[in-house]
Amino acid sequence: MSLQLLSTSKCYNGEVKRYSHQSKCNNCEMKFHVYLPATISKNAVPVLWFLSGITCTDENFITKSCALQFASREGIMLVCPDTSPRGAGIEGEQADWTLGLGAGFYVDATNEPWSNNYNMYTYITSELYDLVSTSFNIIKDKQSIFGHSMGGHGALISAFKNPSKYRSVSAFAPICNPVTFGENALTHYLGGDKTKWDVYNASVLAKSYQGPQLDILVDQGTADDFLYKLYPDQLIDACKSNSANINLTFNHREGYPHNYWFIQTFIEDHIVFHSKHLN
Numbered sequence: 001m002s003l004q005l006l007s008t009s010k011c012y013n014g015e016v017k018r019y020s021h022q023s024k025c026n027n028c029e030m031k032f033h034v035y036l037p038a039t040i041s042k043n044a045v046p047v048l049w050f051l052s053g054i055t056c057t058d059e060n061f062i063t064k065s066c067a068l069q070f071a072s073r074e075g076i077m078l079v080c081p082d083t084s085p086r087g088a089g090i091e092g093e094q095a096d097w098t099l100g101l102g103a104g105f106y107v108d109a110t111n112e113p114w115s116n117n118y119n120m121y122t123y124i125t126s127e128l129y130d131l132v133s134t135s136f137n138i139i140k141d142k143q144s145i146f147g148h149s150m151g152g153h154g155a156l157i158s159a160f161k162n163p164s165k166y167r168s169v170s171a172f173a174p175i176c177n178p179v180t181f182g183e184n185a186l187t188h189y190l191g192g193d194k195t196k197w198d199v200y201n202a203s204v205l206a207k208s209y210q211g212p213q214l215d216i217l218v219d220q221g222t223a224d225d226f227l228y229k230l231y232p233d234q235l236i237d238a239c240k241s242n243s244a245n246i247n248l249t250f251n252h253r254e255g256y257p258h259n260y261w262f263i264q265t266f267i268e269d270h271i272v273f274h275s276k277h278l279n
């Protein structure tokens with residue numbers, strides 16, 4: 001599988017780069033950003049994946065989070081994938097911001113016509129994971145994952161479904177149960193039988209997670225306009241019921257909204273949290 005370099009720039013002594021490649025599981029070209037700390041030229045480095053929210057591309061986090069200075073300081077590579085396939089040309093793909101482009105929801109679609117392209121779960125946890133592992137000077141067994149909103153949910157389910165693959169997981173304002181925010185997308189991708197969505201439901205998966213002790217950090221703003229469809233209490237309750245395997249730190253942040261100003265405020269905490277598990 002070959003990577004095409006689209007752009008590169010020095011940043012905090014390291015480099016921010018954008019690549020494209022042909023995705024087998026999504027059957028289209030996919031783009032992603034990485035941040036490579038300067039240390040990668042001498043030693044293999046750990047990796048931290050960031051999954052973005054609905055409407056984002058691979059660019060939002062790189063340009064708006066202020067994360068790169070902390071990844072540079074901690075010697076961690078960042079990988080920022082896109083949020084959906086692009087170019088599938090499926091009817092209705094651009095009609096609503098909660099379905100299709102920018103709203104892949106990190107699941108593998110089972111329903112046609114989506115199943116040929118919308119396979120973001122396999123893309124993140126397998127195809128791009130393997131591509132990154134073979135293309136960069138990384139420590140393969142030191143990888144962690146975090147995300148925002150839809151991407152926070154994607155990070156949680158990726159960690160719950162793959163014990164040992166990610167050393168730690170964190171999220172900003174994650175969707176904790178996709179039943180409402182993801183209703184449009186998941187009905188199209190997985191069908192109308194909501195019991196079939198449980199395999200991608202963070203609050204369901206948290207209850208049954210068994211594996212190495214998983215440390216989770218979540219920050220949630222109290223002034224988040226989307227709070228009513230995030231269901232944080234379901235994740236908190238599920239993690240409490242499985243406290244033998246999961247250690248959740250959940251911070252309610254007074255007055256903060258859902259956006260990247262909120263992410264920017266707490267990004268250092270999240271990178272330090274992951275650094276402790278990776279370094």
Ligand SMILES: N[C@@H](CCC(=O)N[C@@H](CSC=O)C(=O)NCC(=O)O)C(=O)O
Binds near residue numbers: 054150259
């Ligand atoms: N277009 C929507 C708002 C979309 C939005 O707020 N998206 C969030 C993620 S929401 C859950 O996944 C986001 O990250 N946006 C990108 C950004 O750079 O802020 C509307 O009009 O309400």
